[in-house]
Amino acid sequence: MTNTRMFLTMLFGAVFRRRGRALMAVVASLVGAATLFCLAAVCIEAPRQINQEMRSYGANLVVSPIQGDNRSAGIEQGMVDHTTHMVTAKAPARYATYRYETVQVNxxxxxxxxxxxxxxxxxxxxxxxxxSWPRPGSVMVGRDLADSLGLTTGKQMTIGYPASQVTGTGKAGGQGRDFRVGGIVDTGGPEDRIIYADLADLELLTGAKRGTDVIEYSVNTMTSGLKTIAAGINDMTSMGVKARPVTRITAGDSHTIAMLQSLFWLVSVVVLVLTFVGVGTTMASIVSQRRSEIGLRKALGASSRGIAMEFLAESACYGLAGGLVGTALGYGFARLLCLSVFQRPLGFNWWLALGTVLLSVAISMIASIRPVLRASRIDPALVLREE
Incomplete structure (x- = not known):
């Protein structure tokens, strides 16, 4: 029998003869691997999912004309297209343009x-x-404004654009038009004091076309990426526009993600310590049970290095088994969590799985170092005399 075959025979014999202790070591590694994989997978996925969720709450990047330029002319359509291309080249984004005018109602x-x-x-x-949303001939009124004017859906309202106001082309606007209140919007913000109309209707009311006053973007990227996009637009001074992130949205992203990451590291450290203690205690118990066997083998010529390698390999097997099963369970828990919280499935991260298994093996081996050193220092004479 070769040395390698003898080593493997002794290794698997030791594992299967003490199945109870081996199971305890595997379970300790399993719990640690499952918890770490689940937390890491959620921590990696959560920022992306949170970012997508936050995108449904409006714009996180606003572009407007630079103060001091001819602001009344607004942002021309060509510049809107160019700015949008700059944004979407960095990350997926939705956008909307707004033209604002002061009108008269009552x-x-x-x-x-x-x-x-x-x-x-x-x-x-x-x-x-x-x-309904604005259509030709109908408008959508903010809740606060509708309440103050006593407006409800279906009612008619007259909106005037004073002749004294002059548009960007120098042509005076019309005196007023009747619109149907098609819908009432409730946002809980300043939007509730605005009248929204189809752009073509506003152009007919004012008697002129002009550029956009504000472009709002909902960019699917993290805070750092958003700042990079804004800086890229602001560096192009010849564009005549400036970009700024919406603080209330980006701050919400940053605070939530920072809190999750802090929680992940805290729980991870606790789990690693508990796994280390569990595996180390189990291996110490196994060494204590095998003192007589170790003493006899050393008396027959087994080297301390060979015995130490056998115990380290045994602990690595426990870590490998626990890491594989724990990773599978951790993925199941993480997937279930993402489905229940974000209503979206979680993909399997192979690199994270490999890292979790290797970490589980490493922790098991490191936790076994002290018991292994104790086993390699056993004096065969003292052990045999006790027997």
Missing amino acids: AGARVMAGIHPDQVRQLNRHWSVEG
């Missing part, structure tokens, strides 16, 4: 926004709309 000044309804609906999925 002799009072109000803000009216000309929009492309499909763009705004896709960008602001959190808006609660009673009725």
